[in-house]
Amino acid sequence: MRKITTAFALAAMTALPVFAQEEEKTLYFYNWTDYYPVELLAKFESETGIKVILDGFDSNDTLLAKLQSGGAAYDVIVPSDYVIPGMIKDGLLLKIDTPSMPNYVHMKDAFKNPDFDPTHEYSAPYLWGVTGLAYDSAAVGGAEIEHSWKELFEPRPEFEGKIAELDTASDVILTASLYLGIPQCTESNDDAKRILDLLEAQAPKLKMYSSDSTVDRMASGEVSMYHVWNGATARATAQRDTIRFVYPKEGTPMFRDNFAVPANAPHPENAKIFINWMMAPENAAAVSNAIAYANAIKSDEFLDPKWRAMDAINMPEEYASRLVPTLDCGPAARDLRDKIWTRLKG
């Protein structure tokens, strides 16, 4: 055992200087898991000579915790819309001035000047999507279900025991609030009690809480209903064509994910090269084609026809009014959320 420890220590000591020498051509990319086609990193490396090291996180909270601890060194991160103002305020992001990048001209006008970073000083759009409800229509004999969160919280008998919930307190509690007509980020104890009651009644009908392997679980038929993202649903549908996606009428949370550079990034110049490269239409389209989320770049002509046919990523226009942007909840609301979640699973 002692020998092994010594060997590790030696390896660690000799490895460090090597990293330092290669610093020039490296990029540490911290993205959501399953949210980037790794083949595209090979293309980036062959075109720019910069080697990308990819690491994954599962929620904005994990990302924030990593950045706030100060120990993590990443060059490009992918925060969602609602966490960006707080990150800017806390001085966690580096100014990158996206409009000065050559490929900025390819950005769709609708995505310029977003509320969370009005002049794109700190961020550049990556992908956007919604968190809705996916179900396997084969479980209900091909019938269509109601466009309501009721189907998730008070499910039909056909779905009982075959439903998966996201294992992220913020997503689950936001959705329960929408269904109950309670404002997002509520700080009212009565509201919290109603949310907890709803979730406790739902829990026995669930198969699991999980935010991983969502595509596989749906495609393999392990679950027949999933509270999940539209792009994951589209990819599952490509493997199992009876899967459908619903934009619930009480409100469908929307997320807009962005590239940003942490203030302590070791290779900020490489980060800017990468972000500019990602705004080139063929590269943005390659991401959308691989993982089925819409991007913010004028690249529609490159989009794979198999995705164009799916409701899950081409939202029918009449659902636009159902989209709800996510808010960044304050400490009191987060405390309540924590209390609900601990009671639910305690």
Place this chain on the structure above:
Amino acid sequence: MTGSPALRRLGLLTPALVTIAVLVGVPLTLLFWISLLQKGGSSGVDWASVPSLANYIRLVWEEDFDGTMILNTSYLVILLRSILQAAVTTGLSLLFGLPVALWMAGLSRGQRDLMLLLITIPFWTNLLVRNYAWLIILREDGWFSQMVDFISPVGPIQLLYNDLAVVIGLTYSFLPFMILPLYAVFEKFDWRLLEAAHDLGAPRSRAIRRVLIPIAMPGIAAGSLLVFIPCLGAFVTPALLGGGKTLMLGNIIQMQFGASRNWPFGATLAVVLLSLMLIAMVTMAIWRNRRVR
């Protein structure tokens, strides 16, 4: 180096003492200090807050949704569940580990080395990957279900996403930590002692109970601690195989440092976990000392 032998001894000990102080003392002190503070507005810790025991009180007493203070059983339930799960896993590891270690000790030199290699091979793979493998084995259309269905058709069997699955996963993950210390004891075991017990008229069960088990006790104690302690803090296996339906101590600590952005309370829970481990070790030490005397 001149001076008294005591001074020289101190000088030689210094590197070790400094290492322990820097790598163990400082982080633990920091952890304990944070557990007395309050969380910050948007970041983890409010360093300027007045130290208090509020986080420890919160473990037991909590403001209910209607504003009254109530006994909060959530954390106690999670604590007891974690202890129970760790205890059951330790028991199962012992049940499976003891015969395996005994059998290995009776093999020839070459076969023993091969077995040791086979037992350590799983550690070459990440714990997460090994737990995913159990998903494939245990799920409804998985290997286990298919095998049972082949022998007698009973339809799909759901073994995943419950406490049983978690215990299976934990036992699998930590079994080597039980086998290796037991093997180390049995390897040196003088088999003639069992023969002697037999000659003196002890039936097999009594020979095992009165001779084999007492001699194996240091191995059993070491193995049990090595399994029990990491099990208490396990969070990958419960999240993956338990379907995230119930929280373990490890999960709520992770939750406080992540989603809840409440580092002080996370630190409080970590201090509780550390104390539990310490209690387990001290109990074991006292119990063994008493046996020796």
